[in-house]
Amino acid sequence: MPNNTDEKNSTMKSPDTMGSLVWRRFRRHPGAMAGAVILTILILSVTLAGLSPYDPEKSDIVNRFKPPSSSYLFGTDGLGRDVLVRVLHGGRVSLSVGFLVVAISLSIGVPIGSAAGYFGGWVDSVLSKVIDATMSLPALMFMILLAAILREIDLPILKSNSRLTISLVLGVLSWPTAARLVRAIFLTFREMEYVTAAKALGASNLRIIISEILPNGLGPIIVESTLGIGYAIMEESTLSFLGFGIMPPTPSWGNMLDNAQEHLAQYPWLAIFPGLMIFLAIISINFIGDGLRDALDPYKILAQIDE
Amino acid sequence: MGQYIVRRLLQAIPMLLLVSILLFALVNLAPGGPLSQFSRSRRMTAERAESLKRQFGLDKPLPVQYIVWLVGNDWMAIDTDGNGITDSFGTRKGVLRGDFGFSYQNREPVLPQILDRLPNTVYLMGITLIVVAIVAIPVGIISAVKQYSAFDLTVTTLSFMGQAMPEFWLGLILILVFYVSLDNPVTGKSLLPGGGMYTIGAEFSLVDRIRHLILPVSMGVVGWVAWWSRFLRSSMLEVINQDYIRTARAKGQNERKVLYRHALKNALIPLITMIAIDFPYVFTGAIVIERIFSWPGMGRLYYNSATSRDYPMLMGVLILGSVVILLSNLMADIIYAYLDPRVRYD
Numbered sequence: 001m002p003n004n005t006d007e008k009n010s011t012m013k014s015p016d017t018m019g020s021l022v023w024r025r026f027r028r029h030p031g032a033m034a035g036a037v038i039l040t041i042l043i044l045s046v047t048l049a050g051l052s053p054y055d056p057e058k059s060d061i062v063n064r065f066k067p068p069s070s071s072y073l074f075g076t077d078g079l080g081r082d083v084l085v086r087v088l089h090g091g092r093v094s095l096s097v098g099f100l101v102v103a104i105s106l107s108i109g110v111p112i113g114s115a116a117g118y119f120g121g122w123v124d125s126v127l128s129k130v131i132d133a134t135m136s137l138p139a140l141m142f143m144i145l146l147a148a149i150l151r152e153i154d155l156p157i158l159k160s161n162s163r164l165t166i167s168l169v170l171g172v173l174s175w176p177t178a179a180r181l182v183r184a185i186f187l188t189f190r191e192m193e194y195v196t197a198a199k200a201l202g203a204s205n206l207r208i209i210i211s212e213i214l215p216n217g218l219g220p221i222i223v224e225s226t227l228g229i230g231y232a233i234m235e236e237s238t239l240s241f242l243g244f245g246i247m248p249p250t251p252s253w254g255n256m257l258d259n260a261q262e263h264l265a266q267y268p269w270l271a272i273f274p275g276l277m278i279f280l281a282i283i284s285i286n287f288i289g290d291g292l293r294d295a296l297d298p299y300k301i302l303a304q305i306d307e
Numbered sequence: 308m309g310q311y312i313v314r315r316l317l318q319a320i321p322m323l324l325l326v327s328i329l330l331f332a333l334v335n336l337a338p339g340g341p342l343s344q345f346s347r348s349r350r351m352t353a354e355r356a357e358s359l360k361r362q363f364g365l366d367k368p369l370p371v372q373y374i375v376w377l378v379g380n381d382w383m384a385i386d387t388d389g390n391g392i393t394d395s396f397g398t399r400k401g402v403l404r405g406d407f408g409f410s411y412q413n414r415e416p417v418l419p420q421i422l423d424r425l426p427n428t429v430y431l432m433g434i435t436l437i438v439v440a441i442v443a444i445p446v447g448i449i450s451a452v453k454q455y456s457a458f459d460l461t462v463t464t465l466s467f468m469g470q471a472m473p474e475f476w477l478g479l480i481l482i483l484v485f486y487v488s489l490d491n492p493v494t495g496k497s498l499l500p501g502g503g504m505y506t507i508g509a510e511f512s513l514v515d516r517i518r519h520l521i522l523p524v525s526m527g528v529v530g531w532v533a534w535w536s537r538f539l540r541s542s543m544l545e546v547i548n549q550d551y552i553r554t555a556r557a558k559g560q561n562e563r564k565v566l567y568r569h570a571l572k573n574a575l576i577p578l579i580t581m582i583a584i585d586f587p588y589v590f591t592g593a594i595v596i597e598r599i600f601s602w603p604g605m606g607r608l609y610y611n612s613a614t615s616r617d618y619p620m621l622m623g624v625l626i627l628g629s630v631v632i633l634l635s636n637l638m639a640d641i642i643y644a645y646l647d648p649r650v651r652y653d
Contacts, residue, residue, distance in 0.1 A: 152616075242610065271483065283467060
């Protein structure tokens with residue numbers, strides 16, 4: 001590695017923690033840093049919009065279909081609602097769904113993947129069958145079916161239109177990716193000497209799974225989860241665009257674009273801004289994921305420590 | 308090898324049963340059941356609901372319903388008028404014999420309606436997939452061979468953008484530019500049509516067909532090319548760093564031959580994975596593309612059935628979709644085993 005000379009000096013100065021090594025590598029990745037800055041701005045502005053008095057659902061018929069101007073930066077829609085306010089509120093919905101989906105798929109995928117990889121045998125073959133069966137469903141079609149059914153039921157916790165419901169719909173199909181990754185990690189590490197040692201010392205299975213093996217997979221899991229937020233945002237907006245996700249009047253980037261479709265010829269700004277936001281959010285998340293992949297690569301980190 | 312294929316095919320059967328049980332349970336466990344759509348109608352009386360239920364066989368316990376759905380009921384006596392006495396044999400043949408039941412929307416059998424839409428989807432998505440391969444393979448390979456060149460950096464940037472571009476937004480922008488804004492300087496009409504497979508009422512013309520393909524195909528191509536080219540780039544880079552490539556260079560083989568004879572062949576093997584992931588769309592269609600461009604294919608059929616809660620139709624498309632996905636994965640594994648001697652198949 002030719003560009004490691006300056007690091008060598010700094011490693012000598014202070015003992016490095018894992019976190020500082022990762023951060024140093026991440027910082028050198030211009031795309032990832034740009035992504036992190038954009039995403040931070042996005043998250044801050046959608047959070048502030050949530051606290052602001054501007055109501056995304058308040059209509060103002062006199063000012064309908066106003067093109068972007070100094071008083072309405074992104075213009076107004078068919079009910080005279082401010083597109084900027086709606087885009088920001090929509091972002092709150094889309095981003096939080098993104099995080100929720102990843103949380104759901106990790107909480108299903110990590111235990112299942114760990115059990116399959118650690119215990120092997122019939123546990124593995126049963127769980128792997130479930131993983132494969134889930135993965136052999138046509139994803140978007142299945143999500144539409146599930147959303148349609150859940151809308152019919154309207155359970156007290158799962159209100160048909162809530163973010164939690166949509167996140168569940170997406171999470172039900174996204175956990176196998178996490179499960180497969182975790183399973184592969186366990187297959188790699190379960191035969192390691194330190195695992196045998198832990199067993200010999202009488203550590204319980206749960207302890208070995210959680211504190212001996214799982215931490216090895218933290219890097220790949222973090223990377224996949226980051227990218228997973230991006231996929232989830234894309235899928236949520238696709239579902240909402242098709243009318244099976246977040247329903248109007250609650251704004252989401254996808255249903256705003258659905259609404260924009262019929263006015264495309266006369267009022268194109270309705271289509272431009274929500275799409276641009278999806279694009280910005282996902283591209284910055286992907287860049288962050290890419291940067292994390294490089295930064296968390298254990299071999300690159302080890303190489304740094306060794307030097 | 309033959310044994311391996313047979314065993315994999317046999318393994319796919321329980322998987323499909325599992326998927327079908329899952330889908331069947333999901334559709335039927337929903338409160339209100341699959342007929343809930345009808346119960347909203349004002350003309351619906353309790354009596355009519357009962358008779359409809361019997362007609363669709365929904366008065367039976369779920370496991371029985373599943374078996375009827377799977378293998379039909381023409382071998383068992385059923386009670387059609389609800390008086391408690393079995394009076395005739397069933398008429399359902401079951402999914403295994405190609406009977407997917409009747410669509411709630413038009414009371415026509417499901418399968419013929421699916422088969423009716425299938426060619427349109429195969430036509431659109433098949434061409435899309437071919438265009439993707441033609442563009443992505445050279446782009447991915449060249450950007451790996453010329454790593455960090457201006458070309459590679461451009462491709463990498465574009466592929467990041469392509470992966471982040473929401474498909475439906477791209478579709479809207481394409482319509483906005485090529486249908487709404489740009490006009491054909493000669494005729495003064497829109498440069499490209501904004502939907503449909505051909506001009507309705509006009510005589511068949513190849514030019515017209517192609518003009519109708521350009522926007523939907525472009526919409527589908529962008530995302531896929533972004534993924535494929537990025538994937539191929541990293542697979543080619545991995546191969547280039549292998550020992551046997553160094554060996555080929557060391558023995559004085561010229562660089563072109565090293566790259567395009569030794570490396571390319573191996574770098575293309577992982578492409579099978581990409582194809583296996585995307586190939587099922589040739590049959591299940593792309594809902595978003597077909598919806599935006601009013602394309603009369605499987606995707607739109609599914610979308611319309613979902614809006615009207617036509618569960619037999621949804622089940623039919625989903626099951627066929629799962630079959631295609633499983634077969635496509637199976638094919639990929641077989642081709643892998645055939646091409647890559649390192650893959651063990653015991």
